[in-house]
Amino acid sequence: MNGLKRKTAPDDTTDQPRKRLAPILESEIKQPLQDSKTGTNLTLPKRTGPPPLTRPRAPEMNITRRTQRATSAPPTRPPSSTGSRPGSSIARPTTAAKRPAAGRVASGPGAQLKPNGPFDFQFQALEDRVASVENARAADQARMHADMESERTKVAELQANHLAMSRELAAAKSQELTQRRELGIASDELEQLKRRHANTIADMEMDTSRKDRKIRELEEELRSTQADLETERGTVTTLKATVSHQSTAQITFTTQISALQAQVTALQSALDVCTGQKTQQEWDLEKATKRIEELERETREGEMMRRKLHNIIQELKGNIRVFCRVRPILPSDLVPANLAKSSSGSGSGFSTPEPLPEDEDKLREIARAAIEYPDQLDHKEIVVSFSSESAMGQERKDQWAFNFDKVFEPQSSQAEVFEEVSQLVQSCTDGYNVCVFAYGQTGSGKSFTMEGGSSNSTTGMIPRAVEQVFRVADEMKSKGWEYVMEGQMLEIYNETINDLLGKGEFDKKKHEIKHDKSGRTTVTDVNVVPLTSPSQVRSVLSLAQSRRTVAATLMNERSSRSHSVFTLRIRGTNSMTGETCEGSLNLVDLAGSERLEKSGAGNDKDRLRETQNINRSLSALGDVIAALGEKGDGKGDKHIPYRNSKLTYLLQNSLSGNSKTLMVLNLSPLANHLNESLCSLRFATKVNNTTIGTAKKQSRTAAS
Numbered sequence: 001m002n003g004l005k006r007k008t009a010p011d012d013t014t015d016q017p018r019k020r021l022a023p024i025l026e027s028e029i030k031q032p033l034q035d036s037k038t039g040t041n042l043t044l045p046k047r048t049g050p051p052p053l054t055r056p057r058a059p060e061m062n063i064t065r066r067t068q069r070a071t072s073a074p075p076t077r078p079p080s081s082t083g084s085r086p087g088s089s090i091a092r093p094t095t096a097a098k099r100p101a102a103g104r105v106a107s108g109p110g111a112q113l114k115p116n117g118p119f120d121f122q123f124q125a126l127e128d129r130v131a132s133v134e135n136a137r138a139a140d141q142a143r144m145h146a147d148m149e150s151e152r153t154k155v156a157e158l159q160a161n162h163l164a165m166s167r168e169l170a171a172a173k174s175q176e177l178t179q180r181r182e183l184g185i186a187s188d189e190l191e192q193l194k195r196r197h198a199n200t201i202a203d204m205e206m207d208t209s210r211k212d213r214k215i216r217e218l219e220e221e222l223r224s225t226q227a228d229l230e231t232e233r234g235t236v237t238t239l240k241a242t243v244s245h246q247s248t249a250q251i252t253f254t255t256q257i258s259a260l261q262a263q264v265t266a267l268q269s270a271l272d273v274c275t276g277q278k279t280q281q282e283w284d285l286e287k288a289t290k291r292i293e294e295l296e297r298e299t300r301e302g303e304m305m306r307r308k309l310h311n312i313i314q315e316l317k318g319n320i321r322v323f324c325r326v327r328p329i330l331p332s333d334l335v336p337a338n339l340a341k342s343s344s345g346s347g348s349g350f351s352t353p354e355p356l357p358e359d360e361d362k363l364r365e366i367a368r369a370a371i372e373y374p375d376q377l378d379h380k381e382i383v384v385s386f387s388s389e390s391a392m393g394q395e396r397k398d399q400w401a402f403n404f405d406k407v408f409e410p411q412s413s414q415a416e417v418f419e420e421v422s423q424l425v426q427s428c429t430d431g432y433n434v435c436v437f438a439y440g441q442t443g444s445g446k447s448f449t450m451e452g453g454s455s456n457s458t459t460g461m462i463p464r465a466v467e468q469v470f471r472v473a474d475e476m477k478s479k480g481w482e483y484v485m486e487g488q489m490l491e492i493y494n495e496t497i498n499d500l501l502g503k504g505e506f507d508k509k510k511h512e513i514k515h516d517k518s519g520r521t522t523v524t525d526v527n528v529v530p531l532t533s534p535s536q537v538r539s540v541l542s543l544a545q546s547r548r549t550v551a552a553t554l555m556n557e558r559s560s561r562s563h564s565v566f567t568l569r570i571r572g573t574n575s576m577t578g579e580t581c582e583g584s585l586n587l588v589d590l591a592g593s594e595r596l597e598k599s600g601a602g603n604d605k606d607r608l609r610e611t612q613n614i615n616r617s618l619s620a621l622g623d624v625i626a627a628l629g630e631k632g633d634g635k636g637d638k639h640i641p642y643r644n645s646k647l648t649y650l651l652q653n654s655l656s657g658n659s660k661t662l663m664v665l666n667l668s669p670l671a672n673h674l675n676e677s678l679c680s681l682r683f684a685t686k687v688n689n690t691t692i693g694t695a696k697k698q699s700r701t702a703a704s
């Protein structure tokens, strides 16, 4: 923008010399041309202001005009001549030329005309007046000559002045040209200067903006530095306070150090005393450690002794033992069907068609079978009575007494039953094969005994046994034993093995039972689950339970029509002694043992087949036990018919001399079921009287 503005400047500057020149010309030209009477002018181009100068002209004498003007006066004669001169332009008036014809006295100049009357006088007067006019005209002409001369002089002067002024003008023009050139040069210089100036200004502006930026940066830096400085000042103040505080603390510490040094000295001496005591204590500790090791060895020996004695006791008790458990009467038992039938078998005195009493206790009395428990000390005896009328109308009472390893009355709890079972479970962790099976008619309480209910008090033998195995395994850790456990759960239904822990809902695989020489039984293609905790075992059992084949029968609304076998295998290693042991625990919930006509399965082909298979397998179990008994009696070469059923073949190793077997006989308390109960009691007695040899512990030392 500045550049553009400045570009207009040269026009102004170029006018300046012209302005300066004007006064010079004016002053010079005005002087000689003051007198403008001649009307001469000097013309300068484009001049304004003063009148233009023109080349001066000589004044013109218009004689003709004079002559014409003098028509009213006589023509002027030069004083030297009276007549007209040749070449003179003055002409006499026409009237004067005519007068001699009218009596003129004299003619010519100087001639005295005598008055010829009034006209002569007038003529004379006119002549005088012409003469005076001629004189005046001559005087005027002379004066005009003088004026002309003076004018000519002036013209000459003016011409001289004009020449001088022309020269001056030329000089002025050349000066102007010079000045214009100078002005052009000056303008160029000025332009360059302006450009340089503009560049310089631009440079300076850039420099200024750079410097402004720099200033701003420096100001920012200054502010930041000031803030830092403030912070540092604060820090310095804090540090000063800290230093002052620490100085005080140092003084305190110095004092304390002095005090502590005194204490150290005192403690040093106490330490010396303690060092002496420590040496003594180390010696005592060494003695104590030796003593502990000795005691641990004694404990281990004691444990071995305990096992030995436990085993001896078990052997003394017999390797196959039988517990008898009678379940309580349930509200569901007090139905007319049960009560009506009971009258015929129990001999309780109630006879149809008498109406049933409404009192529940009375109903219970009617329903109850005559079962007594005379041995209230050892609880080993159960007496079953049956009253009937003879044909003669006499009352007849039949009574059967049975002895078992333990008899549990209806009010016995699950915990009491398990206390007796737990000793066998203990044997399993000691490396024995243990088999517990529940036997009894449908609805007698087998499943309740083995699996139990969901509450703590109703928990059955299987979960309790598992918990005990885990507990014992945990306790044995302190004695160097580490156990690994695994489990499987099978069902034998219609002589077919089903894996209850299989992947699908129904097991369609064909499973085979295999026994190896080490006494281990395996079933092909069944899921063996590592058991890690009692809770995990519980969930495994509930899964298995949900898959059990359950069918309704007349005997029990939720009758199990299959044998279920839960097997827990446990392997232990003792890192201290190098001993290993391997045991198994088979917990078997047998299917109902009722007879065909009792089960009501006669009309149903499937039920009939189920019942036949159940009875066949239970009968095979009886045969195996009987054969084992005979073998125990010295008939050493007696064939044991394990293969007669899947159940006996599966439990072969747990029913042989190498195992400990417990049969829990479950009885119904109902008079209506008394015949079935008697059958079961007889079967259990047969088992109880069987001796199947001495159980063998499956253990070996590291060396063996």
Ligand SMILES: Nc1ncnc2c1ncn2[C@@H]1O[C@H](COP(=O)(O)OP(=O)(O)OP(=O)(O)O)[C@@H](O)[C@H]1O
Pocket: 326, 327, 328, 330, 410, 440, 441, 442, 443, 444, 445, 446, 447, 448, 449, 556, 558, 559, 560, 561, 590, 591, 592, 666
């Ligand atoms: N000792 C007991 N205390 C309380 N209730 C019991 C007892 N024993 C069995 N019961 C109850 O008796 C009923 C039948 O018992 P359970 O199902 O155990 O008989 P089961 O012999 O296993 O029959 P199944 O052969 O059909 O399986 C169940 O309702 C069960 O809860």
